[in-house]
Amino acid sequence: MAVFKVGGVGRYDPYKSFMFRVRWDLTYVAGVSKMSALRRTTTAVRHRNGADPSRDRKSPGVTRYEAVTLQRGITLDTRFEEWASLVHAPGSPIALSRLRKDLIVDVFNEGGQQVLSYRLNRCWVSEFQTLPQLDAAGAAVAIEMLKVELEGWERDTPHVVHAGM
Incomplete structure (x- = not known):
């Protein structure tokens, strides 16, 4: 098995993709189960x-x-819906200070142990799905989804605790 070098630390395998959390407004969003x-x-x-016009x-x-999509099972937590509703607030102006996160x-x-952290800059919700297709005969979990537009991302190194393995 090959050894991967991550941050100068030798690992026998890459980090698993299911060990992540998403934060906004300084708190973790409960129950995010999938992110694109x-x-x-x-x-x-x-x-x-001009000196070499034969090549481009x-x-x-x-x-x-x-855009990034965030998915989670529907819960009593209304933060996805509240954020998505800021774009479409009938009869009231868009609250720009709260729209972007x-x-x-x-x-x-x-x-x-936290090993990587990325900051997604100036995000806003362009698509929101609150209920999937409902089927009483099915056994699927009801999932809500946010599609988030962003203006950039970068590794957020100050928050990362480097752990040796």
């Missing part, structure tokens, strides 16, 4: 150099950050 990947794409801008060159252009994604190792 953090992904960014930078457009390649093609141009020619590439330079970095606009960077786009894909910075989210923190903390990743933990098998021992429960």
Whole structure:
């Protein structure tokens, strides 16, 4: 088995993907069970150099950050719905100071120690699903989902406790 080097620490396997928590407004959001990947794409801008017009060159252009989805089972906690409702508040102006949130994604190792942390910047809810298709004959769990638009993300190193294994 190959040894992975993570933060200078040798590991025999990568961190498991189910050991994570999501925070906003300085508290963990209870029961988030699934989160999509953090992904960014930078457009390649093609141009020619006058000294070599037979070839094109590439330079970095606009960077786009894909939306992130958060899912959890429906509970009595209304924070998903309250945040999503700030975008669509009939008859009242959008509260910009509460609309955007910075989210923190903390990743933990098998021992429960925080090893990675990412900050998602200036997030707001573009899609909200409060109930799935209802089927009395099914045995599925009712899941609610937020689709969150963001303006960037980066590793949030000051909050991470580095643990040796």
